[in-house]
Amino acid sequence: MTTRAWLFAAVATMQVAAVSAQERVVYKCPGNLYTDTLTAKEAAAQGCKTLEGAPVTVIQGPQRRGPAPSTDSASRGADSRVDPNDQRSRDSDKRRILDAELRREEERLAALKKEYNGGQPERRGDEKNYQKYLDRTAELKASVERSESDVAALRRELAKLPAP
Template identity: 65%
Template structure:
């Protein structure tokens, strides 16, 4: 019995930022993360149980077949989703067009603070990456809209 008490006393518990308590860190790791040791302070661990409201929330999301959404309501939801996607697509296409105009086929105008050619090249590369991301966003929105295309048109 004494060995288990001694073993328990050798465990060092650390309090890390964000109210995280752990005994799984080494002294170096704890210091690097900004954790402080707890000296003789009793720690109580409370296990959280399953909340009874969780199954009800999942069922209201349409998971249960007995609670199916009415056809009219589903059509309204689909129409709303399509309208939102179309608005988002329009906004993204406008942003893409503005980026492409500023990019000017890889030859954007130099700014006054870009006397150093490397600064200019860095900005051109950032613009190219931004255009690539916008094109991917537009393509993704078009794919999402295509899911509604056959049913809505």
């Protein structure tokens, strides 16, 4: 290849690179928005600056999904209604389960209150250190309070159910 042909090829390559670089101008706009879809006039109007130097890496964000399907009773068809007998059966099952849970929780609460002994639980042999006793007393108090709130919540749930 002659020097002239070599020079011509180098100039042509540089022109192609310059044209492609002009087509892919990246702008940094306010709010950390990087874009290459604006024209020079639009970029200037929005206060964007051209980004020169380091290449820009673009990471695709997650795809946006449409609105979630509605579960309103109005949007459901009449076919999706629960048979009244099935609903009564479900309610009685729920009442039976909640009653069983309430009985277990009340028994647990009674045992915890007996062990707590009004804030003065009996000391164990492994509690020679008084702080261990105080820690166990605090844990028992928290357990009693938690169990009382569980019993109250179960009673509220039972009160919401229709009478058997």
